[in-house]
Amino acid sequence: MFENMDSANLKFVGKEADRPDLVEKLTGEATFVSDMILPGMLYAQLKKSPHARAKIKKIDTGKAAKMPGVRAILTGEELDIHIGLYIVDKYILAKGEVRHYGEAVAAVAADSPEEARAAADAIEVDYELLPPVLHHMDALKPDAPLVHPELGKYSYVKAAFSPQPGTNIANITKIRKGDIEKGFEESAYIVEREYSCPSVQHVPMETHVAIAQWGFGDKVNIWTSAQSPFTVRNLFCMAFGLSHNQVRVQIPYVGGGFGGKAGIGVEPLCAVLSKKAGGRPVKFQASREEEFSLLPCRCALNYRIKTGVSEEGKILAQKMEMFWDSGAYADYAVNVTRASGYSASGPYEIPNATVDAYTIYTNKPYGTAYRGFGHVEFHWAIERHMELVATAIGLDPLLFRLKNALRPGSKTLTGETILPSTGNVVKCIEEAARRIHYGELTKEEKEREARTGWKIGKGVGALQKAPAMPSFTATAVVLKMNENGTVIANLALTDYGQGTYTSLRQIIAERLGFPLEKVKIAFESDTDRDPYDWQTVASKGLFLSGNAAILAAEDLLEKAYAVAAEILRANPRDLAHDGDRIYLKHKPEEGVSFASIAIGYAFPNGNGIGGPLIGVGRYIAQGLSNLDKESGQGHPAVDWTYGAHGMVVEVNEESGEYHVLHVVSVYDVGKAINPDMVRGQAIGGMMQGLGTAICEGYIYDKDGHLLNPNFTDNKIPTAKDLPMKVECAVVETPQIDGPYGARGVAEHSMISVAAALGNAVQKATGAEITHMPIRFEDVWRALQDKEPIDNWITKSPIGSCRSAPEMRPGIIRNKG
Amino acid sequence: MRVKLVVNGQNYERDCPEHKTLLKFIREDLGLAGTKEGCGMGECGACTIIMNGRAVNSCMVLAVEADGANIQTIEGEASGASLSDIQKAFEKHHAVQCGFCTPGMVMSVKELLSDNPKPSEAQIKEAIEGNFCRCTGYTQIIEAVQDLTGGKEKGGLDRV
């Protein structure tokens, strides 16, 4: 919509604009759920499993029940409620068996957090240890223990997923395109490698927290630090068999989400405790340790890729096998698998391809959505693979990328044809390369090398991502005019810092032709008040809600014009408006102010017409289809955002230490509605990506105990980890159906950062690193030609989880 | 124990158990919830306040240790209807996303600038190293401080 408007004709779109939420956040006025205290509120604490897998033989709550301040105690035995997003596989409190370290087995609500803690500690649990299955590759073995023996009994979303009862496989996604046998047959080179990455934590600065009150007549009120109010409500109602008009979910300011708060979390736990405590509100806030082990993380991945390339460097065939570690529950992991499956090749055209992507249960904290929805993990693999294939066949990696990049006319893995308006990945790659002076060292860089003795290397990494969402994903915006002619927009898409509300405000002001100050976006979301939105995920917010906002503004104007036409006794077509009034085009002095019609107009004699002006905009994704379960063919993507990073590193070849000297990120955003906001997303995501590239990851011992659930042992980047120079730029190829031509950019900035780093390190030193994070010792070991130490990966009791030795060296067969 | 202190220029006096942290005391007993808890272990800096002129992690200080102290929190940063210069610079540079690290971040910058009105980039990074921000990637925060102290231009987004 309005995708081809000249910037000169745009007042707010594409320009700088203040963020309306900043003053509250900067003064400490912004209220987060963690700040909220309700009258009569109780505090919950949990008893958690110290084991990865065990039978719960007995839970003794007797001592705890007698402790001061205790108002309610619950164990899994008392609850028979399964919760789940795509596969309904999880109890609120473990029942019969614990499936991961840190899983909740009992809960206490008490007058104070300290009393609740003391009582939870006094609960005694008798376990019988069972052998856990810890690595996802082990979980595929025929003799592996089953994490969910009842998998066949769970309900699940049948249109999209294929759980395999009797195994640990929660889902398989398959893609079949072209004739892969023939493709390999015709290839001059075949290169096969395996790549992997561990589970990581989202680390929102505000941990998961909710307050729930189970009131009289089963009326439930929930306040939660979550991304998607309607999804919390829907899943909650489904789990408890309540009507949607009995449950109200409110979301105030949220201290970060990154996908970890996309679905339902600790809300049901608070609600059942509140019910047991006679309806008093109950608050539960995860400790930082619980954020790591009770709440979900990002899935680990092993990715095997076999690529056939022609003599000229064109990819002819690619076999892709993804093994995703879902942990104990399927949550979003099954959909991560699906979305990664259809995007598995990255932004390249592969004429003959197969993808087999598996979601695998293990006895570890469960995996969920995390910024990028699988794309950070598999782009690590695909973009390292592109580098290694190019190096192996003696082609420059940049050239190899450009030879195979998607262009207009290319077909994606699911058979979608790329159009000129889809976006321009070639331009992103070229621009990133140009800005880092790819393929050469500048004079300063040469001097620096000479001075330090460290080797400088440059690499690029490209990326693509489309929103992973149901084909019929919908949203709405309601725009209400106030008595003085200002407007307030209600929507249930949440803004936890991305800045979407700022951009939507600009879009609404633009379409209404009102000054920005007249437009307010209501900040807190509320399922009783706001119109439906599916979820705040997938970088789809600006696209869908932006279109809905345009339509709401148009609806409001149409209604205002109808009233004005009646008052002015004119045809609506002869009317025009500014920020204050609607007037006759041919006689501008004759008009009515918006204020005079905002809540209904009164003629001088007192007769009223009109009524409160409310505009409604509804938008649903168009033209998408389910993927065929056998071939994966179909249309899953409402838009593709492409991008590329260029990275410059200097590496000490003796010690393996390195510094990132320069990062350039380029995205084709269609239209940068607010350049500062795009830059904020670009740099913030790049740093988050760099964190997982350099240091983050879950470490377990051989029994499945998580060893680093804290910031001392699981570092995240600080200001000192910033690269010396950070640059970002945008390409703007308008998305025809995007609001003012825009497409989303939020997750994308995190994707391929690790791969670009790996590629630059390889350029500098030759180190072939295939596992992330890339720690200094990994570089050193790679340079010494030593095996990587895989303490990031659990070695399970029934065998190592490493990739098979034959997968490690690149196998090259030159048939030419 | 009885704790008497000054917060943002106001006198407070309360009974307080000995084990209570200053963070919880400020948030729960004094009702100043602008200061946040991100870890409760002295690792993230979300709880940073200024105590007797020094930025401290208030989760690592017992309230009783703060008896007699002079404390500043985010709630005291703006004066009347106008934001402080630090707040204005953060606003201009979009140095805030979710806002959860922001109160602590502002306090660390405040301490830095009171000691060193013209910090180098390295000194700014050093000063906020203990304040985790998961959203912004720090760049716009550093630019805000540089703008405030050296008139550095606002960072831009190139269109190609």
Ligand code: FES
């Ligand atoms: S809450 Fe005090 S340092 Fe994290």
Ligand code: FES
């Ligand atoms: S703005 Fe979210 S943690 Fe800093």
